[in-house]
Amino acid sequence: MSDLHATAGRQATPEPPAAGNSHVTTAAVSIRNLSKSFDDVEVLRDVNLEVKQGDVVTILGSSGSGKSTLLRCINWLEQPERGTIHIAGERIGMNADGRPMSVKALARVRARTGMVFQSFNLWPHLNVLHNVTEAPIHVLGQPRQEAEARARELLDKVGMSHKQDAYPNTLSGGQKQRVAIARALAMQPEVMLFDEPTSALDPELVGEVLGVIKALSAEGYTMVIVTHEMAFSRAVSDQVVFLEKGLIIEQADPETFFTRPRTERVQRFLERHQ
Amino acid sequence: MSNWQILWQARDQFWSGFLSTMTIFGCAISAAFVIGCVLLYLLEGSRPRLAVPLRVFIDGMRMLPFLILAYLLYYGLPSFGIRLDAWWSGVGALAVYHGCYIAEIFRGSRLTFPPGQIEAAQAHGFTRSKMFLRLILPQIVMQTRPLLGNQLIYALKDTAFLVIITVQELTAAANSLSGTYFIPTEAFIVVIGFYWAVSIVMEVIVKQCGRFGSRRGFDNV
Amino acid sequence: MNASAWHMLLEGAWTTLWISGVSIAMGVTAGLILALIRLARVPVIDQLLVLYISLARATPLVTLALFIFLSAPTFGLQLDRNVAGILALTLNTTAFNAEIWRSAFRNFSREQREAAMATGMTPWITFRRIMLPQMVITSLPGLINEMSFLIKGSPAIAVIGIVDLTRVTNRISAVTYEPLPPILVACVLYMAIIGGLVWAQRVAERRANRLAV
Numbered sequence A: 001m002s003d004l005h006a007t008a009g010r011q012a013t014p015e016p017p018a019a020g021n022s023h024v025t026t027a028a029v030s031i032r033n034l035s036k037s038f039d040d041v042e043v044l045r046d047v048n049l050e051v052k053q054g055d056v057v058t059i060l061g062s063s064g065s066g067k068s069t070l071l072r073c074i075n076w077l078e079q080p081e082r083g084t085i086h087i088a089g090e091r092i093g094m095n096a097d098g099r100p101m102s103v104k105a106l107a108r109v110r111a112r113t114g115m116v117f118q119s120f121n122l123w124p125h126l127n128v129l130h131n132v133t134e135a136p137i138h139v140l141g142q143p144r145q146e147a148e149a150r151a152r153e154l155l156d157k158v159g160m161s162h163k164q165d166a167y168p169n170t171l172s173g174g175q176k177q178r179v180a181i182a183r184a185l186a187m188q189p190e191v192m193l194f195d196e197p198t199s200a201l202d203p204e205l206v207g208e209v210l211g212v213i214k215a216l217s218a219e220g221y222t223m224v225i226v227t228h229e230m231a232f233s234r235a236v237s238d239q240v241v242f243l244e245k246g247l248i249i250e251q252a253d254p255e256t257f258f259t260r261p262r263t264e265r266v267q268r269f270l271e272r273h274q
Numbered sequence B: 001m002s003n004w005q006i007l008w009q010a011r012d013q014f015w016s017g018f019l020s021t022m023t024i025f026g027c028a029i030s031a032a033f034v035i036g037c038v039l040l041y042l043l044e045g046s047r048p049r050l051a052v053p054l055r056v057f058i059d060g061m062r063m064l065p066f067l068i069l070a071y072l073l074y075y076g077l078p079s080f081g082i083r084l085d086a087w088w089s090g091v092g093a094l095a096v097y098h099g100c101y102i103a104e105i106f107r108g109s110r111l112t113f114p115p116g117q118i119e120a121a122q123a124h125g126f127t128r129s130k131m132f133l134r135l136i137l138p139q140i141v142m143q144t145r146p147l148l149g150n151q152l153i154y155a156l157k158d159t160a161f162l163v164i165i166t167v168q169e170l171t172a173a174a175n176s177l178s179g180t181y182f183i184p185t186e187a188f189i190v191v192i193g194f195y196w197a198v199s200i201v202m203e204v205i206v207k208q209c210g211r212f213g214s215r216r217g218f219d220n221v
Numbered sequence C: 001m002n003a004s005a006w007h008m009l010l011e012g013a014w015t016t017l018w019i020s021g022v023s024i025a026m027g028v029t030a031g032l033i034l035a036l037i038r039l040a041r042v043p044v045i046d047q048l049l050v051l052y053i054s055l056a057r058a059t060p061l062v063t064l065a066l067f068i069f070l071s072a073p074t075f076g077l078q079l080d081r082n083v084a085g086i087l088a089l090t091l092n093t094t095a096f097n098a099e100i101w102r103s104a105f106r107n108f109s110r111e112q113r114e115a116a117m118a119t120g121m122t123p124w125i126t127f128r129r130i131m132l133p134q135m136v137i138t139s140l141p142g143l144i145n146e147m148s149f150l151i152k153g154s155p156a157i158a159v160i161g162i163v164d165l166t167r168v169t170n171r172i173s174a175v176t177y178e179p180l181p182p183i184l185v186a187c188v189l190y191m192a193i194i195g196g197l198v199w200a201q202r203v204a205e206r207r208a209n210r211l212a213v
């Protein structure tokens, strides 16, 4: 399946800003034979997925199909029973000998991914600027000044620099999510993971967040996005993946996926979501 | 003779100390409960001008250590020509002090009492005192029973303060025994065991009352 | 009451304050450590801690203070009165504080912890930078409430001969033969101390509520 990605639908693919030291040909994320169950219920079944550097992959599927679980396996917030996941060539979760990684090693690999949650999950005791600088300072050991300068740039990018001293509880949902995006970007991750970033937002706030994500894709960030926004998925994706009961039943470039779906299941899904 | 054997021979002293503590506790907590109920009734608003001084009194009590109130009754009252012996000062102080805490617990629960029930009772022609006794008080008591249970344990522990104003109770028994035979460790272990056992029994009783209460549907009014 | 009576009262108040203050500081810290140990659920240690907490909550402070002060010498330990008093207050308050910390820990938002892990924080950094600061804010009202209880229990140390704010009233009336005035002044001083704590608790509650996003 690894050869199944298309570059149609995207014009420019500049060098990703994430300063990965891996070779250009390594995939940003490579998932092989991934299976995961919760109490005997198989939620993911033998999933294979390759995300090239600079690509945007959106994951679609009905509720409970395993989208969040797949995303959360990528940064090991869920531990799969079988299969391997590599982030820019580095295996996450397990050592080569098949034993669990040390917490330190795991944290180091996780730092190469950035995640944006449906419910924002900003840290309420820190203001906007410090939400963004917290991990760079205390995980990467960046000097405070450097981290803050970079945080201001990122807040500017997501249109939140005017709120850098505000506390999360004073922000709207759309503003919180844009700060959460800046927080994830601050770690200069190889890949950004989004789990329904706009599902908790009032309809009039969805646009501002999707706008930021679109801008990131134009800059060449590698992203895996779980979403229910069809038009957005079509506009931004290099690949669309459709999950059904833990299986990838369709995977294609957005043109093909949205105009000529192969399976009847996807046709019905698209009809319902037009 | 081992220390434990000495203690066993002195078991009567422990036992009478224990009975004394339980008598003080029983009298004081019953009176405190009544005081709590009366304060709640007075706060109900029959006399609005009474409510403010009562609240000040209750809050004031809750800002004092128990022992200083016992001092006030035991050492202070004679200045007014009222002479209480140590036992009555102790029981009186416990009753007033914990009565105020109980009143505050009740008041907190009264604030969330459904007004619809009261309106319904008034519509049925209940008098104020009938309504209080038959409708409000039973529900509030059942609702606050975990907090009341806690308060019972605090009251039990506060009885030990009375050793300082020379009341002969459980801690005093351990103190005098350890002085007589110089076996403080064993004497106090036994006494702490007594307090612990009573606390556990009270906790179990409060839980059982909870079962009974939810069977009677007190929890989902 | 003359000047020396006032002086003695203030000295008693100071004794109450510093002994309580030391016990509070030690009790809050030890409570946090116990809470963390309990979260680790080490088999035998966990049961021992449950037993300790249950015993400490049921034991009157007076009894505990006497126990420690009188039985230490039988183990060859000559404890200073103040040390015994502080030990008793600390042993008592630690048990309550441990429960306050533990509930703050258990109620901590899983999502926020995941957000921290996702940025590559180790569990230790997550605890130190994300959880602990918030646990302090959410626990503070409960901890301050427990401080009030400790002050209200502190006259127990009079039983081992420490001249605290309550006991000093005896000393004064032994000279003046007028017990009522010093007791009333002591009442006012206690109300000031505990009133201050009640006020601090309200402020802490407001801050804790603001944390809830």
Ligand SMILES: Nc1ncnc2c1ncn2[C@@H]1O[C@H](COP(=O)(O)OP(=O)(O)OP(=O)(O)O)[C@@H](O)[C@H]1O
Pocket (backbone or CB within 6 Å): A038, A039, A043, A061, A062, A063, A064, A065, A066, A067, A068, A069, A070
């Ligand atoms: N922690 C868990 N424990 C048990 N079952 C779980 C857990 N997390 C998810 N599941 C189950 O796994 C299945 C897939 O869940 P998942 O959250 O991945 O679905 P999803 O595609 O993200 O759905 P949605 O669109 O509603 O977010 C569901 O049936 C869910 O009930």
Ligand SMILES: [Mg+2]
Pocket (backbone or CB within 6 Å): A067, A068, A069, A195, A196
């Ligand atoms: Mg989901």
